[in-house]
Amino acid sequence: MNLENQIYVRKSCRNYTDEEIDMTPIHEFISNVKPLDDSIKYDYEILTNDKVNIRTRWQAPYYLALFSEKNGNYLENLGFIFQQLSLYLQSIDIGSCWVGMASLKEKRDDFVISISFGKSDKMTRDRSAFKRKSLAEISDYADEKLIPAQLAPSAINSQPWYFKHSNDGFDVYQIKQNIIKRQVLKKWNPIDVGISLAHMYVANEENFEFYKKTDFENIKGYTYTGSIKI
Numbered sequence: 001m002n003l004e005n006q007i008y009v010r011k012s013c014r015n016y017t018d019e020e021i022d023m024t025p026i027h028e029f030i031s032n033v034k035p036l037d038d039s040i041k042y043d044y045e046i047l048t049n050d051k052v053n054i055r056t057r058w059q060a061p062y063y064l065a066l067f068s069e070k071n072g073n074y075l076e077n078l079g080f081i082f083q084q085l086s087l088y089l090q091s092i093d094i095g096s097c098w099v100g101m102a103s104l105k106e107k108r109d110d111f112v113i114s115i116s117f118g119k120s121d122k123m124t125r126d127r128s129a130f131k132r133k134s135l136a137e138i139s140d141y142a143d144e145k146l147i148p149a150q151l152a153p154s155a156i157n158s159q160p161w162y163f164k165h166s167n168d169g170f171d172v173y174q175i176k177q178n179i180i181k182r183q184v185l186k187k188w189n190p191i192d193v194g195i196s197l198a199h200m201y202v203a204n205e206e207n208f209e210f211y212k213k214t215d216f217e218n219i220k221g222y223t224y225t226g227s228i229k230i
């Protein structure tokens with residue numbers, strides 16, 4: 001199973017067939033996934049689309065509902081865990097898309113976000129079709145090591161991540177949005193940062209470590225998320 005290859009051809013899938021899916025490999029993958037912070041409890045359910053209030057113009061046959069206790073970097077943690085799943089799904093010909101615009105018909109207080117998924121033949125693309133900030137915009141200097149993070153999906157393609165070089169990797173920051181965007185993005189942007197870290201992990205599986213510094217640099221316009229060794 002090569003998840004890294006998926007990073008360079010992935011796209012959010014919004015076109016599904018109704019074909020039934022065997023969920024066993026999905027449950028198995030999740031039971032072996034690496035979290036960003038293993039002290040944060042999370043949970044998920046696989047739902048058919050009749051159990052979900054869908055506010056997008058398209059829909060998928062299945063939705064993963066993601067739940068978490070609301071502690072520490074729980075949003076980054078969910079992004080990190082379930083982006084690994086999204087890459088895995090694509091590797092077995094199942095398309096997926098993070099969906100902020102959906103809620104559960106049966107409410108749960110710990111619900112955070114959902115991911116649509118299903119069989120599809122429209123879930124890969126050419127590298128040239130990615131619309132992304134340049135490497136120089138997402139770091140203190142352009143570095144090809146950051147391509148996996150650069151290509152990560154994010155809510156309304158906001159790409160809120162910033163990577164400052166350190167001795168053994170990067171200090172990771174999230175952009176502070178202006179007041180208008182903040183309302184929409186405050187919940188999603190930490191998930192986006194977690195998603196970009198999942199791509200950095202998948203591309204550097206051997207050495208990847210996430211930790212928090214106390215002596216990080218304050219950078220105007222950004223908040224510090226944590227640091228990675230790669």
Ligand SMILES: Cc1cc2nc3c(=O)[nH]c(=O)nc-3n(C[C@H](O)[C@H](O)[C@H](O)COP(=O)(O)O)c2cc1C
Pocket residue numbers: 010011012014056097098099100101102151152153154155156157188191192195
């Ligand atoms: C946290 C999050 C929430 C998202 N919510 C939606 C959504 O509600 N509807 C939708 O069509 N796409 C949604 N997306 C997909 C983004 O629009 C998409 O990732 C971005 O435009 C980049 O395109 P790409 O994933 O095809 O590279 C979401 C993505 C993320 C990471």
